[in-house]
Amino acid sequence: MLDIAEDSLARIEDLDPGVHAFLHVDRDHVLAQARAIDSRVKSGDREGALLGVPVAIKDNLCIAGLPTTCASRILEGYRPTYDATVVERLRAAGALLIGKTNLDEYAMGASTENSAWFPTRNPHDLKRVAGGSSGGSAAAIASGMALCALGSDTGGSVRQPASFCGLTGLRPTYGLVSRYGLVAFASSLDQVGPLALNAEDTEILLSVIAGPDARDSTCRTRPLAEYRRDLPGLRGVRIGAPPQYESDAIDRPVRQAMARLRAALEEAGAEFVRVDLPLTDYAIPTYYLVVTSEASSNLARFDGVRYGPRSEGADLADLYRRTRGRGFGDEVKRRIMLGTFALSSGYYDAYYKKALQVRQMIAREFDAAFSKVDFILGPTAPTPAFNIGEKSSDPLQLYLCDVFTAPSSLAGIPGLSVPVGFTESRLPIGAQILGPPGSDFRILRLARDVERLLGIENRPAEVSRGA
């Protein structure tokens, strides 16, 4: 295992100065893990689905004793005293936790440009974003610095970076994976999600981390095995194609890749059915009202009193205002303000409550669609990876990136992004497969079929040097 560890560390040392996927890599910690795995194997214990596999961990997941900053200054230097449940499970499976990856601050963003430190670059084109908010995790895999990774998805933060970096990334059914140890952004939407080069690896990673956890009251209680039954083949599968996912706002190469995919699936026996999702247009305002409201409350604990750096002043009020004013980045402050407003007296009904009602309608719309089809297919994002700095001046522009991923998050249904092609300039394009609650393994099965049909063999990109 030491070889694997040294190898990974060497690749990181070589490539990360160009990619900026990692926030913290603790060499000693990695080597110590490798030694531990070695002695475990020597003593006869070869159980462990991820024995020696280098896994990158998004820096909003707690690893005891290691920095967990959520890419924010307000948590600079913070080291949790406990492991997230998913981290515990990875350790039990023998994984090599290779480092903490970069993200948009507190997972708020779609490009990893909101990190307090630096944006992560797309290994396929270093002038472009890796996507967000799990950009670091995606870039780590896409450049070969890790074999797979954990990210988190609230409105698309695993799927969109997967799409931009040519990877497979799953947003699980809400409640399938424990959130204990995931620093909360929007509690009723956050989920830890696996990213990997292909569907099979993604499934293995999911199997390790998913399943009941008594420490998370929102975690589903049925055993994971129950979700793996009745996995169908391609023949006769009904796939929904919503007209709302085929608009002109989508880049041509993306539309072309989707058309090729559809043709391949139909040839293999899948039946495409038109399903209408007219509420798609309302998903972004709904999403942003719900997440900012929950975030405004979830981030209230960051005040410098019990952990994290402090900015003192004349009194206690100053301590709060300055610590938070200086510690939080722009986007985080903006969202806290929005959420505080949406929950405030006099506005709650018109904003927060209204959003929750539309959310109900969106969930019902998906319900109705899944009574007619087994899956819904569309592009993960309207465009491939954009240039660094291109969208960061107008927050609303970035919000609109979530148009295809946010609706499913609101409904709590699972979604997977699978690579389906490239643009002329070799930028990856991803398609999103959505399914009803609990269909995670069926979606992964379909993704494997897609890989086979399109002849996709995913491997890390050649990262250009001297960028």
Added chain:
Amino acid sequence: MELEAVIGLEVHVQLGTRSKLFCACSAEFGGTPNSRICPICTGQPGVLPVLNREALRLAVLAGHALHCTIRTHTKFDRKNYFYPDLPKGYQISQFDQPIAYHGDLEFQMDDGTPRRAGITRAHLEEDAGKAVHPEGATISLVDLNRAGIPLIEIVGEPDLRSPAEAGAYLTALRRTLRYARVSECDMEKGSMRCDANVSIRTSGSERLGTKVEVKNMNSIRNVEHALAFEIERQKNLLLAGECIIQETRSFRDADGTTVRMRVKEQADDYRYFPDPDLPLFELDPSWIESIRRLLPESYRERRRRYEKDLALSDYDAEVLTEDREVSDWFEKVLAEGVAPKVAANWVQGEILAHLNATAAPIGTLRIGPRDLAELLSMVDAGELSQLAAKKVLKEMLSAGGRARDCAQSLDLLQMRDSSELNAIVDQVLREDPKTVADYQGGKKSAINGLIGKVMRASRGKGDPQVIKQLLAERLGG
């Protein structure tokens, strides 16, 4: 213009659980500061709450004890505000679906007049930690041991009209919850806290006057004093033609006044919303009902039983039901077959007197109800005189031990063997020919002196009745 006071009380009660509401830290009182904390109750990033089943049961139990309707579906909401003793920057509480609502509390004034006050609602919430402010320092110290302890907040209807009513209400509430074994309700330890809302209006009016909130009263007496002062203050203002300002005031123990607390910078907007970390809780109606059936006899029911069924006096019934622990102890004595009146006299006169001397709780006694019962059966059987029994009990209370053993070691067992007693009687008669002559000469009361002498000579072990009989036989008449 007659003015009347309108008072509503908000009482926070710590539930008697072993662990906290949303984490497994110990809920014990005290302890080194920050020794009963964990990532969850200190609001670390990434932690999540999981509800304590026993806290839920106790909340339902409290709801039943207060004759409330219990919800079969209940949820938690976040109350958002910033304070150093509130680690998450919000308190998990219940806003619009409290676990219990629409109840009432019956209580009695000092003169026995019965009253009834409505209970608007009772809901579950987590306690905050504690901030201490060292004298003369520019800092405050925060201890989070208390953060996350389960509370129920009991909101009473504004049905109270005087400080005395408020005091009686709190006394009854305390007893009711102690009897139901929901909480210790100890205001000194902080397991019961009270805030009051007071306003004044013209008698008979339907409208409510401006409400003032009063806080920082740490005993029932202080509540009464604070209310008395506040009512007077408000009445004086109104009579002088001034307005009451809606504010929060703090009771100052030192001079019995209420003072305005530092005016808040911002009106509180708690931005309540359903806590997304805690899904809806569904309570099985049969589970709710089973808790109600297991509700222990309330103190009012017990008091009634003592007066009616056991024929104890009003006073005795009151004393023996005031404290649940004492009352249960008394019940156990009764269960051993001791006559109620006898048991009542001894528990009050001897046991409680002993406890009151050191203000000790009944749990610290070195003997149990069965020991007292045993002692009393010996008296009943004539093995011990009343006086001797009291001496034996004193010994038992200070050194422990069984009644019979103590009686023997103190050599207080009544003389059963007549020959010994006969010998003493003979001796006394021999030594006091004058009194014998008096008696035989017609002064029958002289026998009392002889009885006294025999009793002294037998060191209290002779039964006065038996002694009298023996003397009478000897003296012939």
Added chain:
Amino acid sequence: MKPEEIDKIATLARIELSTEEKRRFAEQLTSILGYFQKLQELDTREVPPLSHSPDQRGPTRPDEPCSSIHPVELVRLSQCHQEPFFVVPRVLEGL
């Protein structure tokens, strides 16, 4: 959105903003909230709000106290502490 409203929200959220930030946020929040008005187009009168998965029910745990880590470690995470306490600037009543 006016700067006074931004002030009010910033105070509720305990975030200090520079004058420049207040101006910028006022602009951005106005535009974003304007976009959110879109939701008013939908009739939601009979629709219950969705805040949790509809089929999820809250689990409970047994009342068993247990301590997992050395509590003082948590106190030491604070930048300002006087063991065993966390330290803050003096709290004034009614803050």
